[in-house]
Amino acid sequence: MSQQPKSKQKRAVALISGGLDSLLAAKLMLDQGIHVEGINFYTGFCVEGHTHAIRKKDKAKPKRNNALWSAEQLGIKLHIIDIIDEYKDVLINPKHGYGANMNPCLDCKIFMVSKAKQWMEENGFDFIITGEVMGQRPMSQRKDLLPVVVRESGADDRLLRPLCAKNLAATLPEREGWVNREDLKDFSGRNRKPQMALAAEYKFEDYATPAGGCCFLTDENYSKKLVDLWQARNKKDYELDDIMLLKVGRHLRPQPHYKLIVSREDGENKFLKGYKKQFSTIEIKSHNGPLTLVDGKLSDEEFRFASRIAARFSQGRDAESVTIKVTRQNGEELSFDISPMPVSEIKQEWYI
Amino acid sequence: MSHYTLDARNSLCPMPVIKTQNKIAELLVGDTVEVTCTDPGALNDIPAWCRINGHSIKESYENGDEVVIVIQVEN
Numbered sequence: 173m174s175q176q177p178k179s180k181q182k183r184a185v186a187l188i189s190g191g192l193d194s195l196l197a198a199k200l201m202l203d204q205g206i207h208v209e210g211i212n213f214y215t216g217f218c219v220e221g222h223t224h225a226i227r228k229k230d231k232a233k234p235k236r237n238n239a240l241w242s243a244e245q246l247g248i249k250l251h252i253i254d255i256i257d258e259y260k261d262v263l264i265n266p267k268h269g270y271g272a273n274m275n276p277c278l279d280c281k282i283f284m285v286s287k288a289k290q291w292m293e294e295n296g297f298d299f300i301i302t303g304e305v306m307g308q309r310p311m312s313q314r315k316d317l318l319p320v321v322v323r324e325s326g327a328d329d330r331l332l333r334p335l336c337a338k339n340l341a342a343t344l345p346e347r348e349g350w351v352n353r354e355d356l357k358d359f360s361g362r363n364r365k366p367q368m369a370l371a372a373e374y375k376f377e378d379y380a381t382p383a384g385g386c387c388f389l390t391d392e393n394y395s396k397k398l399v400d401l402w403q404a405r406n407k408k409d410y411e412l413d414d415i416m417l418l419k420v421g422r423h424l425r426p427q428p429h430y431k432l433i434v435s436r437e438d439g440e441n442k443f444l445k446g447y448k449k450q451f452s453t454i455e456i457k458s459h460n461g462p463l464t465l466v467d468g469k470l471s472d473e474e475f476r477f478a479s480r481i482a483a484r485f486s487q488g489r490d491a492e493s494v495t496i497k498v499t500r501q502n503g504e505e506l507s508f509d510i511s512p513m514p515v516s517e518i519k520q521e522w523y524i
Numbered sequence: 525m526s527h528y529t530l531d532a533r534n535s536l537c538p539m540p541v542i543k544t545q546n547k548i549a550e551l552l553v554g555d556t557v558e559v560t561c562t563d564p565g566a567l568n569d570i571p572a573w574c575r576i577n578g579h580s581i582k583e584s585y586e587n588g589d590e591v592v593i594v595i596q597v598e599n
């Protein structure tokens with residue numbers, strides 16, 4: 173472990189995702205006496221945070237933000253940066269296309285590294301590090317694509333990947349002797365054993381092991397809902413509220429011009445209540461039941477039909493009749509009794 | 525030394541953390557800020573962010589469906 177004198181100490185900004193690789197990459201740099209600060213970008217789609225824990229059943233699980241947890245393990249500062257608006261263009265028009273679902277991983281990486289470069293320059297840092305491992309992920313970490321990130325982000329040779337640096341050409345920090353290349357790693361491929369062994373060496377336990385990717389865009393169901401939203405609106409666009417709501421409740425589209433978001437339990441009910449002013453709602457008055465948000469303009473007749481679907485998910489599902497209150501977005505209220513729709517009439521293709 | 529309030533209700537983590545971080549960036553050492561959130565996750569995340577960045581928590585409690593955290597700016 174080589175401690176550099178403070179005056180000469182080089183400063184690296186580390187992209188911290190909350191996963192093991194970025195944790196290890198930053199730790200390798202700290203071990204070389206580099207001053208490291210973390211940066212974490214919030215796109216609105218990140219699995220980090222607690223948006224996945226809106227449902228009450230998840231509340232028993234300890235909640236933690238893994239990026240903050242990583243920074244705490246490392247003893248470094250973490251800057252969380254909201255890139256929700258700027259990220260829209262990355263997702264809507266990815267130059268390099270999408271992965272298996274709606275994940276624009278390569279464009280996303282390029283964008284994040286370019287933002288990190290901007291941050292590095294504004295804050296007087298010397299280089300950027302990421303936890304990328306060559307060949308680990310099909311889209312963003314393919315060997316032939318790592319140079320694309322370097323080039324298109326503009327980071328050039330100030331982008332160092334400590335976990336696979338030995339497989340790549342020497343970067344500026346290595347050539348200038350700011351870091352010792354010999355102490356960097358040569359990990360490659362999908363085998364995670366070397367990372368796990370290094371984690372054990374550092375005594376990192378209880379680190380996050382997200383399946384798939386770091387965001388909801390790698391999730392097939394989530395991606396379907398996003399595509400449905402764009403199709404229904406006839407344009408590829410979204411606000412933060414739209415993408416939050418895609419994570420919550422059952423989504424059914426009985427007709428092309430409207431969608432129902434039916435809460436699945438108390439936690440979701442509470443969350444959806446926060447949107448009562450932005451949507452028309454259906455509430456079950458005679459029984460315990462879900463709050464349903466209605467995205468679209470409905471006639472009275474259509475509200476009755478939609479209410480029969482919503483009632484299906486209430487405790488009055490087997491009752492002959494349930495009492496419904498509809499509140500239109502303009503505040504106008506309707507109240508009526510209907511019979512819940514039998515499960516056999518709820519078409520599978522309505523589910524998004 | 526001044527006292528500020530920050531309304532981070534109806535936003536989900538990490539937005540309350542980001543709002544807190546951005547607010548603290550505008551404040552002076554010794555100032556305090558009282559953050560109100562509705563995401564219970566903030567009760568863990570905001571103190572974690574403060575520990576990492578060297579600020580101290582004066583008080584934190586749940587108030588019905590809300591979470592209140594009082595932070596003192598230390599650097």
Ligand code: SF4
Nearest residue numbers: 276277280385386387
């Ligand atoms: S999984 Fe999501 S956040 Fe991660 S690189 Fe791909 S698009 Fe970006």
